[in-house]
Amino acid sequence: MERDAFGVSLDYLISEGVDIECIATDRHKGIRAELKKPAYHRINHQFDLFHVSKSIKKKLGLKAKKRCNKDLSPWINCLSNHLWWSSRTCGGDDVLLQEKWMSVTEHVGNNHRFRNNQMFKRCAHDPISGRDQTDIKWLKLGTTPHRALHEVVHEKSLLKDMSHLTGFKHTGELEVFHNMLLKYAPKRQHFSYLGMRARLQLAALDHNSNVFREQATTKKGDPRWTAAFSKRKKDWIARKVIQAKQYGFRQDLMKLVLKRAASCEWSLGLWPARPEGCRN
Ligand SMILES: [Zn+2]
Known part of the structure; x- marks a missing residue:
């Protein structure tokens, strides 16, 4: 199942003209076999460190x-x-x-x-x-x-x-995104296809607006740190305090909604198509 979904997603990206140079995944056997297909021979397959x-x-x-x-x-x-x-x-x-x-x-x-x-x-x-x-x-x-x-x-x-492992690839940022996604699409709740799509898009906007934030500084300009317990290392570690998140994208989105409504271009035809086999 995972292998099939991976193949379909990869083919979609290629058909949309995305030039895929490298893909980082875990060491899943099915994915390894999929990437050995001649169609993907130019893609450098790296493992997540x-x-x-x-x-x-x-x-x-x-x-x-x-x-x-x-x-x-x-x-x-x-x-x-x-x-x-x-x-x-x-x-x-x-x-x-x-x-x-x-x-x-x-x-x-x-x-x-x-x-x-x-x-x-x-x-x-x-x-x-x-x-x-x-x-x-x-x-x-x-x-x-x-x-x-x-x-x-x-x-x-x-x-x-x-x-x-030569490419030093890791999916830390992706794990951060998946964690943040739960705020928009909690796993315990069911959403319709269109609802889920909109929630994923909102999460992507939120992530892209706030990714790679710099370390916060004190009034004097010194970098800020905090002590945190790392479950992975099973020990206390010094962790950077990152700058606060920005939500300016929400205002931009609302302005665009009002603009679209005022232009009277709104119609049901603007909704994205639902893929075949999707029941709701
Ligand atoms: Zn040594």
């Missing part, structure tokens, strides 16, 4: 639950950050991305040089201070928790998928 790092964290979390692997726990968020960093800094090169990603199995053991790599020969961080050398809970190579970490990092399917 958020989904991939979430799945890695879940696997590591399960392993760390075992008593013999408890030393793995402090490294889980580091590995997720390392994946984001590797993708962001690989410059689109899948070999460099793989080498950066796999180097973490050496880094956790306090080894920061990789002679056998083609491109990534040493860690990019500054030399580790004497205090950190003793404070960081390094994982000794070959121990049970290190082997567990190695198994997740070197998983065959993950390494194979690295070429789909």
Whole structure:
């Protein structure tokens, strides 16, 4: 079902003249197969980093639950950050991305040089201070928790998928949109086709008017921050306070409605067509 809807939507965009260079999705098997069709061969299929790092964290979390692997726990968020960093800094090169990603199995053991790599020969961080050398809970190579970490990092399917992570794509903004959409179209309520369409359009206008807002500042001009509990990281984090939302689009919309009403151009024929098979 998901694959069919994806194919229909993609064909619609192409038929409307949209030149699709890249699509970021999760690692859904059906979608992967769909994008392998010859009609879509020019589209670069990337995976959403958020989904991939979430799945890695879940696997590591399960392993760390075992008593013999408890030393793995402090490294889980580091590995997720390392994946984001590797993708962001690989410059689109899948070999460099793989080498950066796999180097973490050496880094956790306090080894920061990789002679056998083609491109990534040493860690990019500054030399580790004497205090950190003793404070960081390094994982000794070959121990049970290190082997567990190695198994997740070197998983065959993950390494194979690295070429789909070179573009540093993530769907964070889309998740924000879906969350905000609930304000206009709550899931527990039924809406007619036209009602739903109008609500989606309103949500899109709201989103586009407020996307990429800058960080708010104090009267003195300093950036504003707040402390928030991150469910994902299971820890308190500093979060940027974003500028307040603007709803000027509502006024613009009302002006356009009045203008249309005054022009007497309003007729039922202006309603968008309902697709075949839609019952209401
Ligand atoms: Zn290192």
